[in-house]
Amino acid sequence: MKLEDLIAYGADVDSGLARCMGNEALYLRLVETVKGDDGFAQLEEALRDGRLDDAFEAAHALKGVLSNLALAPLAKPVDVITELLRGRKVMDYAGLLAEIERELTRLRAL
Amino acid sequence: MLKSHEKFHSANGKRLILVVDDEYVDRELLRNVLQDDYELIFAENGEEALGTMRELNETLSLVLLDLMMPVLNGMDVLRKAKTDPTISHLPIIVITSDQDAEIESLTMGAIDFIPKPYPQAGVIRARVRRTIELAEDRQIISFTERDVITGLYNREYFYKYVEQYDRHHRDVEMDAMVIDINHFRLINERLGSVHADSILRRIGETLREMMQDAGGFVCRKEADTFMLYCPHGESYEALLDRASIALSEEESDDSRVWLRMGVYANVDKGLVVERRFDRAKMAADTVQGSFTRRIGLYDDKMHEQELYSEQLIADFPNAIKERQFQVYYQPKFDIGPEVPALASAEALVRWAHPELGMITPNDFIPLFENNGLIQKLDTYVWREATRQVGEWRERFGFTVPVSVNVSRIDMHDPHLVETVLEIIEESGIDPYELLLEITESAYTQDSEQIIEMVERFRSLGLRVEMDDFGTGYSSLNMISTLPIDALKLDMQFIRNAFSGRRDTRMLEIIIDIAEYLSVPVIAEGVETEDQLVALKEMGCDFVQGYYFSQPVPAEQFEAFLLERKKTIDVLPIDWRGGRGEGRRKERLPFSKERRSSVLFGSVTRALAADYFGIYYVNIEDDRFIGYKPSERRNDFDVERRGDDFFGLLRETMMSVIHPDDAPLLLSRFTKDNVLSKLGRDGSFDLTFRLVLDGSPTYVTMKATQMEDEADRSHIVVGISNVDEQVREGRERGKSMLVAGRDELTSVKNGQAFHIVEEELDGAICEGSAEPFAVAVCDVVGVPDDAPMAGGADDQRIKDGCAIVCVVFKHSPVFRVAANRFVVLLKGGDYDSRIALMERLVEDGESRKSNGGALIVGGLATYRPDDDAEVSSVFARARDAALEAGRTR
Numbered sequence: 001m002k003l004e005d006l007i008a009y010g011a012d013v014d015s016g017l018a019r020c021m022g023n024e025a026l027y028l029r030l031v032e033t034v035k036g037d038d039g040f041a042q043l044e045e046a047l048r049d050g051r052l053d054d055a056f057e058a059a060h061a062l063k064g065v066l067s068n069l070a071l072a073p074l075a076k077p078v079d080v081i082t083e084l085l086r087g088r089k090v091m092d093y094a095g096l097l098a099e100i101e102r103e104l105t106r107l108r109a110l
Numbered sequence: 111m112l113k114s115h116e117k118f119h120s121a122n123g124k125r126l127i128l129v130v131d132d133e134y135v136d137r138e139l140l141r142n143v144l145q146d147d148y149e150l151i152f153a154e155n156g157e158e159a160l161g162t163m164r165e166l167n168e169t170l171s172l173v174l175l176d177l178m179m180p181v182l183n184g185m186d187v188l189r190k191a192k193t194d195p196t197i198s199h200l201p202i203i204v205i206t207s208d209q210d211a212e213i214e215s216l217t218m219g220a221i222d223f224i225p226k227p228y229p230q231a232g233v234i235r236a237r238v239r240r241t242i243e244l245a246e247d248r249q250i251i252s253f254t255e256r257d258v259i260t261g262l263y264n265r266e267y268f269y270k271y272v273e274q275y276d277r278h279h280r281d282v283e284m285d286a287m288v289i290d291i292n293h294f295r296l297i298n299e300r301l302g303s304v305h306a307d308s309i310l311r312r313i314g315e316t317l318r319e320m321m322q323d324a325g326g327f328v329c330r331k332e333a334d335t336f337m338l339y340c341p342h343g344e345s346y347e348a349l350l351d352r353a354s355i356a357l358s359e360e361e362s363d364d365s366r367v368w369l370r371m372g373v374y375a376n377v378d379k380g381l382v383v384e385r386r387f388d389r390a391k392m393a394a395d396t397v398q399g400s401f402t403r404r405i406g407l408y409d410d411k412m413h414e415q416e417l418y419s420e421q422l423i424a425d426f427p428n429a430i431k432e433r434q435f436q437v438y439y440q441p442k443f444d445i446g447p448e449v450p451a452l453a454s455a456e457a458l459v460r461w462a463h464p465e466l467g468m469i470t471p472n473d474f475i476p477l478f479e480n481n482g483l484i485q486k487l488d489t490y491v492w493r494e495a496t497r498q499v500g501e502w503r504e505r506f507g508f509t510v511p512v513s514v515n516v517s518r519i520d521m522h523d524p525h526l527v528e529t530v531l532e533i534i535e536e537s538g539i540d541p542y543e544l545l546l547e548i549t550e551s552a553y554t555q556d557s558e559q560i561i562e563m564v565e566r567f568r569s570l571g572l573r574v575e576m577d578d579f580g581t582g583y584s585s586l587n588m589i590s591t592l593p594i595d596a597l598k599l600d601m602q603f604i605r606n607a608f609s610g611r612r613d614t615r616m617l618e619i620i621i622d623i624a625e626y627l628s629v630p631v632i633a634e635g636v637e638t639e640d641q642l643v644a645l646k647e648m649g650c651d652f653v654q655g656y657y658f659s660q661p662v663p664a665e666q667f668e669a670f671l672l673e674r675k676k677t678i679d680v681l682p683i684d685w686r687g688g689r690g691e692g693r694r695k696e697r698l699p700f701s702k703e704r705r706s707s708v709l710f711g712s713v714t715r716a717l718a719a720d721y722f723g724i725y726y727v728n729i730e731d732d733r734f735i736g737y738k739p740s741e742r743r744n745d746f747d748v749e750r751r752g753d754d755f756f757g758l759l760r761e762t763m764m765s766v767i768h769p770d771d772a773p774l775l776l777s778r779f780t781k782d783n784v785l786s787k788l789g790r791d792g793s794f795d796l797t798f799r800l801v802l803d804g805s806p807t808y809v810t811m812k813a814t815q816m817e818d819e820a821d822r823s824h825i826v827v828g829i830s831n832v833d834e835q836v837r838e839g840r841e842r843g844k845s846m847l848v849a850g851r852d853e854l855t856s857v858k859n860g861q862a863f864h865i866v867e868e869e870l871d872g873a874i875c876e877g878s879a880e881p882f883a884v885a886v887c888d889v890v891g892v893p894d895d896a897p898m899a900g901g902a903d904d905q906r907i908k909d910g911c912a913i914v915c916v917v918f919k920h921s922p923v924f925r926v927a928a929n930r931f932v933v934l935l936k937g938g939d940y941d942s943r944i945a946l947m948e949r950l951v952e953d954g955e956s957r958k959s960n961g962g963a964l965i966v967g968g969l970a971t972y973r974p975d976d977d978a979e980v981s982s983v984f985a986r987a988r989d990a991a992l993e994a995g996r997t998r
Contacts, residue, residue: 019139021231026142030135060178064207065135067227 001028005110009073016070031069035108037062040100043081047093056085074103124149125171125242125278130159130187131205132179136226140174144238156182160190163197169277170200171242174224177206177215185215192219201245202236221245246274255332259307265337267328271385272339275327276379283342284326286374288390289317289353292398293367294334299525310334312356313369320352337387346373346405370397374408392416409695417898419477422469428484429461430490436460437494438661439512441670442632442654453652454511454545457495458661459487476516484517489529491515495542496537503539506668508675513545513575518552521559527566541571547598549577564593575632579603579620596652597624601635604655608641612647614648621649622735722809725827727755729785748843756781759827768799768806770871773981779811788815788825790897797832797861808833819899824956846880852925854899855911863924867980870934874972874979883943884980885973886987887914887950888995890963892929903928910964917950930991932984943969966994 003024007013011031020027039062046055059082066075077099084091121726127144130153132139137152144150148321151166153159156179163173173191177184184204191197204215207226215223221241224234257264263271289295291313298306310330317328317336326340343349354369372394377386393406429435430917438458443450461469478484495512502509520526534541546567553560553576564574575596599620607614624631633645636655645653659670727734734755752758760779767775777783778796794813799806813827852859873879889910892903907929914923914931921939924932935943947969954963968990970983977983 013229018230019228020142021141026138030138033135057178060207061133064176064178064226065133067207068136068139070227 001032001110003028006031006071009107009110012070012072014070016068019068019070026071031071031107034065034069034071034074035104037065039065040104043100044097045095050066052088054084056082056088059085071107074100074107077103080082126151126166126169127172127174127238128153128159128162128166128170128871130154130156130179130184131174131176133176136176136205139228140234143228144235147235148238155179156187157186159187160197163191163200167197167200167947171278172238172245173200173202174238175202175204177204177208177211185211185218188215188220197406199245201241203241220382223416229369231480246604256554257314258332259310261311262314262318262326262336263329265329265331268327268331268337268339272383273329275339280379283376284379285338285340285342285379286386286390287338287340287346287349288331288372288387288394289313289336289350289369290337291357291367292370297367298499309357312358313353316353316356319348322663324349331387335391337390340375343378346371346897348406350404352996368404370394370404370406372396372408389416395962405653408453419472421466422474422477423481423483425463426478428485429463430486434462434464435487435494436462436491436663437491438663439498439667440661441659441667442513442652443566443658444651445642447651450511450653450658451677453668454513455667455670456513456547456654456661457491457515459491460661478519479519482519485523488515488517488520489533492530492533492537492544496533496539499543500537502668502671503543505674506671509541509543509671510674511573513547514882515577516546516548516552518549521548521552521563526563527570530567530572531570542573545573545575545595547577548573550600553592563593568593568595577620588667594627594629596630596632597627597634598634599650601655604633604635604641604645608638608644609985611873614644617645625649633821639674663973722829722831723860724829725755725759728823728826729781729825730823732756732781755827756784763800766799766800766802770868770979771798774798782823784813786895788813790895807831810859852898854904855908855925857911857923857925857931860924860926863926866922866924867984874954874974874977877974879972879974881972883935883937883940883969884983884987885918885943885947885950885967885969886984886991887931887965887967888991889929889931890966894929897924898928901928906964913953913965914951917946917953930988932987943971967991 003013003017006016013027016031017024017027021031039058043055043058043062046052046058059078062076062078064084066078077096081093081096081100084093084096124147126149128151129137129140129142129144132154141150141152148171152164153162159175160182161175163166163170167651175187177188184206188202188204191200191202198219201221204212204220204223205226206215206223207214209225212223221244222237224237228234240336262686276364291309296304297309311762313336314328314330317338321328321338321340324340324343326338328336328338331337350369350371357369358368372390372392374386374393377389381389389408389412393408394413396406396412397403436459438460440458441452442454442456459471459475461471461474463469475484475487478487492514495514499509499512516526523529530544530546534544548560548564562838567574573595574593575598576592576594577598578600579597599617603617607617620856622629630651631649632652632654633641633650634654636642636645636653638657642653642657668938676716715818723736725734725736731753732755733753736752756779762777763775763779775796775798784794792815795810797808797810800809801807808831809829809830810832810970813825815825851857851862870879870882887910889903889907892906892910896903896907911923911925911931914933918933918939920937921933921935924934926932935946939946941950947967950965950967951963954965957963968987970990972980972983
């Protein structure tokens with residue numbers, strides 16, 4: 001995975017790199033950890049079981065990480081789902097989850 | 111999560127920050143941003159975070175807390191932290207992506223927040239840095255303030271600061287240092303407290319700059335003592351030299367005033383901060399009074415000393431209980447009679463220590479004074495001594511009074527008088543049989559309280575002796591206001607006076623002073639017959655020392671008592687009669703009942719300054735006593751006493767006066783003139799030159815009246831060397847003394863004229879004088895003995911001055927007497943001198959309708975053939991002015 005790949009993916013690489021104080025290796029290493037983050041699975045499971053509190057916590061944590069790394073395509077649906085879950089809104093999250101899954105897969109492919 | 115906290119203690123001067131966040135990515139980002147400037151420690155959940163905070167509550171500088179965490183979320187951590195007093199002081203910055211939470215957390219005590227996504231690294235670092243700074247300042251400031259004089263930290267702040275510094279610099283070797291000013295009291299006394307404060311400020315400022323450079327810090331501990339804490343260095347000499355620059359030339363010229371320093375290098379950080387500086391102070395004390403060493407280092411020997419002291423303190427309670435302290439008695443002899451007679455004894459304590467053997471008081475008295483144990487010890491001795499006196503009286507039907515030491519610490523006990531009374535009553539002796547020796551050093555602090563206490567003791571029949579007298583100037587001031595029954599000269603004082611180059615002058619002066627006070631003098635430490643004879647000649651009354659006997663146990667002292675009893679049986683003496691230790695012979699030229707406190711205030715202030723001689727003069731019969739405070743080379747002789755002060759002093763002066771100044775002295779230094787000046791202005795002074803050792807030296811003679819209404823019949827006259835000031839002043843042209851200006855009119859004054867006159871005299875002598883004339887202008891209607899300022903004629907004098915200044919606007923005008931201005935005309939004004947004088951007359955004419963002329967003038971022109979000096983030109987001008995005044 002290279003910076004160019006992330007740019008193509010749609011990440012705001014400038015912001016992400018700035019938070020790493022320009023340290024490209026650190027940035028790439030941290031993005032790499034996102035690919036294997038348990039949080040996505042926890043979010044999905046919690047939603048499937050209807051545990052909205054846990055789902056919110058998982059989404060919130062993901063949101064922080066993704067926004068720090070400026071992975072916009074993935075951060076956007078996570079952001080939306082976090083705000084919905086903050087109000088513990090009971091609804092069908094399948095669409096949002098699918099979008100997250102799709103963007104995550106795209107990221108993992110890099 | 112890194113578990114080993116210990117290895118993250120800030121060993122290299124970095125502050126320690128706890129980062130609490132459950133997300134690896136977030137932690138890593140913060141680590142990347144902060145690790146260069148800070149030591150970081152991490153926690154992944156709230157519970158762990160609280161544990162770490164409690165464990166490292168003194169070391170942590172900041173907590174970065176993510177609000178959203180498992181187990182115990184950030185908000186709960188915040189709540190718990192702020193209600194736990196052991197960690198509530200730790201500043202916490204919250205990290206959150208929710209704006210609502212920001213506000214809530216701030217109200218709960220978070221100091222700031224960092225949003226998610228993180229702002230730029232610089233923003234994070236700035237917030238962290240600022241938060242730590244604020245927190246540290248607030249923490250320290252909350253319990254302290256600064257020293258008002260120097261603006262430096264005060265002691266409490268400083269100690270806290272040292273503690274905090276150490277927390278963040280565990281592995282840095284540090285030195286604790288104490289700097290103080292030798293004989294600071296002299297500065298205080300000679301130059302006044304305002305000046306003294308400015309010296310403290312200068313030194314404080316210099317030390318602060320130095321410590322800034324060295325990475326250390328400084329505070330003023332108290333009085334003239336500064337404490338410094340900085341990374342270990344070697345160049346203490348250089349450091350002290352640099353600090354000494356703060357003393358001005360004038361101050362450091364006084365060879366008795368300098369900075370000294372104590373160093374405790376590579377401090378043991380296990381010691382509480384105060385103890386470290388105690389050690390530095392101990393080191394400083396080792397160079398006290400040394401002329402050759404300014405820096406003392408805390409070393410192994412001192413460490414042993416410290417351990418020894420600790421043992422003595424630890425053993426003290428048991429020693430009292432087991433009565434290990436023994437009281438010895440050293441006889442004091444009245445040396446007035448042909449055969450010296452036992453007069454009293456001093457009770458002295460010894461410690462028979464079961465392990466350490468006999469310990470001398472020098473080892474434990476100062477120690478016990480420092481920690482207050484002295485009070486217990488003193489009471490023990492008083493009790494034992496009074497019991498002994500009672501026993502002697504019982505057994506022999508006779509005893510002598512015994513003196514006991516009262517430490518300055520005791521003097522602060524409000525119940526002291528009661529305690530002493532109780533002890534006296536217990537023993538059944540009479541109060542007059544107990545003498546209290548109060549050391550000089552006790553008097554120098556809080557003198558009012560001491561005086562009050564001494565008065566109470568004396569009103570109860572006890573007698574009070576001032577012990578260790580003669581070690582400092584301050585005490586001379588003290589005794590003048592102090593009710594005492596005897597002066598006891600410090601042993602060292604006697605030793606110095608008789609050792610090496612024998613110099614007993616100071617001794618004589620003190621004995622003279624005691625004479626004025628009608629107080630007997632007791633000399634301690636007298637060892638030889640030679641000393642005894644000399645002291646007797648000087649007028650010393652009582653002697654104590656090895657010459658007669660060392661301190662001996664009570665049984666041995668009985669031999670002295672019995673010997674004395676034999677004499678008394680033949681020649682009874684009423685011990686209660688008279689003051690002090692015995693009867694007094696009066697040798698005073700003045701009224702014997704007079705114990706002039708004012709006099710001794712003046713005399714002793716003078717003693718501390720650079721006086722050649724001081725005279726106490728009875729202006730009714732001209733009798734006087736003269737003092738010559740210290741040995742100087744090249745002085746004129748100071749008569750010790752005589753009965754024609756003005757005549758004798760004039761004679762003495764005339765024998766060494768600079769010929770040019772002789773007329774000045776003869777005309778001004780007459781009894782009438784001095785007294786009328788004193789009556790008018792309250793003081794008389796005159797500056798002139800004496801030829802001392804071949805070179806002209808400026809001296810000032812000052813006379814002052816006794817402030818005491820009851821004593822208008824005496825004046826004090828002092829003659830001091832002002833040569834340096836005068837010459838410096840002339841060079842700089844700004845000495846108030848010589849080139850000064852007249853207070854009332856702001857034109858130059860008589861001293862200034864004197865200087866100009868002298869320069870011109872020099873030119874005349876060399877034949878290089880330009881043509882000049884002197885105009886003397888007298889203010890009409892103002893007597894020549896009017897006050898220089900503050901009198902009824904002030905306005906008239908000012909108006910007159912204005913006329914003179916307008917007429918002679920290009921020439922220097924001097925006010926040489928209350929009603930007299932002198933103008934020196936040169937150049938253009940010289941050429942038009944006649945016209946100018948006419949203008950002066952015209953001005954007078956124009957005022958005819960308005961009360962007449964304000965100024966009458968006389969002019970005289972320098973005649974190279976006739977005039978050898980300015981004064982003769984001046985005399986002609988003056989005569990002309992007087993003539994003009996008469997014919998007006």
